[in-house]
Amino acid sequence: MDIKKWTDEELSSTRDKLDVWCLKHATSSWGNRMGLLTAVLGAIAISTGVVFIFFDGITAMSIVLIILGVVTCYSWYKSEKQRKTNMDFLEELKVEIARRAKRKEEKSTS
Numbered sequence: 001m002d003i004k005k006w007t008d009e010e011l012s013s014t015r016d017k018l019d020v021w022c023l024k025h026a027t028s029s030w031g032n033r034m035g036l037l038t039a040v041l042g043a044i045a046i047s048t049g050v051v052f053i054f055f056d057g058i059t060a061m062s063i064v065l066i067i068l069g070v071v072t073c074y075s076w077y078k079s080e081k082q083r084k085t086n087m088d089f090l091e092e093l094k095v096e097i098a099r100r101a102k103r104k105e106e107k108s109t110s
Contacts, residue, residue: 018090042072
């Protein structure tokens with residue numbers, strides 16, 4: 001996506017939407033804690049499944065624990081990755097808007 005080709009209105013509306021999203025997720029520390037708790041529970045499920053395999057052999061329960069743990073950790077990883085991508089994109093948008101504003105200011109003073 002090349003944001004240099006976007007119109008000013010598209011940049012502003014996208015920035016506003018991402019600002020709202022960031023504020024919603026930044027103020028919600030409960031959501032961050034739940035995400036971390038989810039990742040920890042996924043890791044515990046994986047390790048418990050592996051321990052059950054060592055002590056009891058391969059059973060359906062140990063396989064289910066491992067699979068659920070992997071799915072949980074993967075979903076946490078993807079959500080964190082998406083959050084970081086959104087934050088980086090928001091910064092890129094702000095830089096582009098500032099660059100355009102500076103260019104317009106230079107044109108108006110010329």
